Amino acid sequence: MGFEAARVLAADGARLALIGRSAKAVEAAAAAISREFGVATTAHAADAAAENGAIETMIADIVLAHGEPRGLLVTSGLTDHNGALNEMTDADWEANFQDVLMGHVRAVRAAVPAMIAAGGGQIVTTAAYSVRAAKSFLFGYAAMKAAIVNFTKNLAKAYGGQGVRANCVCPGAFETERVIQSLEAVMAEQGLSREAAARHLVSDVWKMPVAMRRPGLAREAGELMAFLLSERAGYLNGAIINIDGGTDF
Secondary structure (H helix, E strand, O other): OHHHHHHHHHHOOOOEEEEEOOHHHHHHHHHHHHHHHOOOEEEEEOOOOOOOOHHHHHHHHHHHHHOOOOEEEOOOOOOOOOOOHHHOOHHHHHHHHHHHHHHHHHHHHHHHHHHHHOOOEEEEEEOOHHHOOOOOOOHHHHHHHHHHHHHHHHHHHHHHHHOEEEEEEEEOOEOOHHHHHHHHHHHHHHOOOHHHHHHHHHHHHOOOOEOOOOOEOHHHHHHHHHHHHOHHHOOOOOOEEEEOOOEOO
């Protein structure tokens, strides 16, 4: 989703700094955007879940090199350390806290002073559909994503008067790399079309009442994120926006 948001912003002529855990992956993403759109796109490797100051240093270096940021999009939030209540250890909860919540906090905390100095900017955080629809197998993830909603509201209240807007996107089921792999497996195993496989995954496997009967495309979330980062969303602040194809919650 973050990559697709970057592509939309690049098409609008934005200068971009991409940050990811994997140097190889983020360098490839930046190179692809630069080739496609001809805009300056730099790649930076840092893990916002780490308590080592790496993400704060990285953002400070980006600001020093490129000037004050006009927008910050944070999409961190892995689901690797999750399960039912009695399945999750303290270490699992800590992993969710560091990656989902503190990954956002560290990045935003590093960028806000520079935005204020520049007269304002836009922050977009990423929560999840599950903040409003509890999932018994995502105790830690859903709890920390719910904290992102409150964190975003606080940002909007605290810094709106200084020109900093903060809005939160709550995606439902989307075609991430893992979902695409699941789709392809279902198509191969059951001989289904992509549309039928998507319907099967959403309705029968995930038990999600999605009105559109399919997962979202990463591009569709990217378009919303890019809009919120633009001046076209100038009076949106503190909004919590579901993008879920019409899913009950």
